[in-house]
Amino acid sequence: MRRLASTPSLHPAIVLWMMVGLAGFCLLPWYGIEDGFFNFEWLFDGYPFDEDYAPALFLLLQGKKPWLAPMGLALLLPLFLWKRRKNDPLFGTLLIWVGAAGLLWFFLQGFGISIRGWNFSFLNGLFGELGDRQFGMGYGAVLTGIAFLFLLTLGIAARGAVGGDVFVVSSVGLIIGLVGLFIFMPILKMLFTALITEEGGLSIVSFVGKFFSGRIWSLDCLVGGSRCGVAWNSLLLAAVVGVITTILGLVFALIATRTGMRFQRILRALTVLPVITPPFVIGLAIILLFGLSGAFTQAWAWVFDVQPTRWVYGLPGLLIAQTLAFTPIAFLVLIGVVEGVSPSMEEAAQTLRANRWQTFWTVSLPLMRPGLANAFLLGFIESMADFGNPLILGGNFDVLSTEIFFAIVGAQYDQAQAAVLAIALLIFTLSAFYAQRFWLGKKSYTTVAGKGDAGVHPPLPRALSIVIGSVAVFWIAVTVIVYVTIFYASFVKLWGVDDSLTLDHYVQAFAVGWNEFGLHWKGSAWDSFWTTLWIALVSAIPTALFGLLTAYLLVRQRFAGKNAFEFGTMLSFAIPGTVIGVSYVLAFNVPPIEITGTAIILILSFIFRNMPVGVRAGVASMSQLDSSLDESSLTLGANSFQTFVRVILPLLRPAILAALVYSFVRAMTAISAVIFLVSARYDLSTSYIVGRVENNEYGVAIAYATALIGVMLAVIGVMQLIVGRRDIGRRGHAGVQQVQVAGGG
DSSP states (O other): OOOOOOOSSOOHHHHHHHHHHHHHHHTSOSBOOTTOTTOOGGGGTTTTTSTTTOOHHHHHHTTOOGGGHHHHHHTTGGGGGTTOOTTSHHHHHHHHHHHHHHHHHHHHHHHTEETTEESSHHHHHHHOOOSSOOOOBOHHHHHHHHHHHHHHHHHHHHTTGGGGOHHHHHHHHHHHHHHIIIIIHHHHHHHGGGGBOTTSOBOHHHHHHHHTOHHHHOOGGGGTOSOOOHHHHHHHHHHHHHHHHHHHHHHHHHHHHHOOOTTHHHHHHHHHGGGGSOTTHHHHHHHHHHSTTOHHHHHHHHHHTOOOOOTTTTHHHHHHHHHHHHHHHHHHHHHHHHHHSOHHHHHHHHHTTOOHHHHIIIIIHHHTHHHHHHHHHHHHHHHHHOOHHHHHHOTTOOOHHHHHHHHHHSSSOOHHHHHHHHHHHHHHHHHHHHHHHHHHTTOOOOOBOSSOOOOOOOOOOHHHHHHHHHHHHHHHHHHHHHHHHHHHHTTEEETTTEEEEOSHHHHHHHOEEEETTEEEEOSTTHHHHHHHHHHHHHHHHHHHHHHHHHHHHHHHOOOTTHHHHHHHHHHHHHSOHHHHHHHHHHHHSSTTSOOTTSHHHHHHHHHHHHHHHHHHHHHHHHTTBOTHHHHHHHHTTOOHHHHIIIIIGGGGHHHHHHHHHHHHHHHHHOOTTGGGTOOSSSOOHHHHHHHHHHTTOHHHHHHHHHHHHHHHHHHHHHHHHHHOOOOOOOBOTTSSBOOOOOTTO
């Protein structure tokens, strides 16, 4: 998309978005289709005159919904720009006014009408009493809103913002619009309830009393009391987990990229396993191994003649479970960063007579700081927001995420208390975010430039290789034991009672048969399995795309409000899934965005919950790409869109893979948010597993989880083959030029 040219005719981009908006206004149903967004039977069921399927224009021609008329007129106003040049002051100003006014009226008429009528009295006086309820937006409304947004960004670009670059300005506008609509609006609606009193009114005094309660901030455990507040528990757990997962992620990234250890492939596979395991399953395996009746606990008690204890419940068990679960996130972020450190810099250090230790500590490790900071931030936030592990293993060690869950679904049903707890959690996560920015400072970590780099990474110090190799072997042993337990438990009839082997759990979940209609999916798990698979695949691509596009804007572009922009893109990751789920229900259960109970709300929750991983992975990798690559592309005549697609993205293959893999597996294994969003028609695997656990059907739950692990491993392998690896022209360790196959080519 090129800059708006100084042309005597109407610019093609303006024509495009006018046509998109008019198509939505005149041709497509304005309100949502009751049978589903992806159902097109309305084309043969009274369209376009039936009020349920009528476009806005046809509703107006029938004398209905007069408040829609201003948007149709606004879409025609850019015609006044015919034969006006870009440098005409009216050009950008008119587009800005059309886009801004159109969006304002679009949302005013949407949010101005509730299910029961007008929300604002002046609208009632202007248009009269409503004879029918308001319905959610449909195809037509969505296209019209998008058209107004991009007309606004075209006007801003025409006024010279970001050098008049239409692609950059439009990208910023798109991300801001999506983040505002699907992150800020639901969260603000949820947090607004923090001010609500038990009588239904609003009170700041009530909020302050709840926020500073001893249940949240007590330090009694430091002065002989029984326990500390849930906020301090969460902070301690998250900080320790963040440090441990970052160290382990670096260890595994070094082994994968800087050593020739034979178990590299095994390590790569095993580091991915914990993150693709559905929730509760690792917790159940830890209980089966280290619980009061666990295999290791009983063996330890028998060998040393001691009384078994419940030591695994609380902080120790949570550290084990979260370390297993979140280390792969750090590994996925760090492997691209470690791989991207230029060997020429390390070779230069050795040329200046630095030994291996000095080279590693003074050159290699400092250049990895962006990745280390991002890995810690993700581990910290993941631990803060984790819900499944604390629910299973928390014991008396309460944390914010479970307190929020019980405040919402427990007997108290106190949404205001849940919002207060969410604010406390947000304070911690934002503090970690700004601490990370302070630690990185304004230093440059660029290592991949436009010129060739065919060097070879120097060997790691021998002592360091021995240490990280030992850690990796221990990790492999623990992980293998955990997953052998999971696999074995799926075949045991009833763990601890009847250890006989059986296939009944798999048959109950995944039985297949034939009937008069052909193949019949008899197992009880098939519906949730197919639904989860297609929703996860559909949501993974936009998650990675929006994440990497956001990273490109943050690293490569300068624009007003950049810090607020970055904060907004990370906000969803800092909020527990339980709050995300409830806030989505509150925001999208009523017009104008009425999508509760549909597949769309699940897809949207996955996209905007997981997008920050793509952002942080992209930022970490892009920080190492010299800006001269972009400048060279632009100098040779490419625009910013072509530069992003043809130059930047091919060098971000590790970040693309990280974003795709993580978004897919998170969608397959998410529970804390979707437990509120699933419906009878769109049930997900994790919801099914939780139901089996609640019914004490552990065998079926673990069998289903085992099958999911196999499916996700296969899909991840396919993704890795499709994405490929970036080629930065380096020799292999044997000194032979290494040719990377990119994208299967």
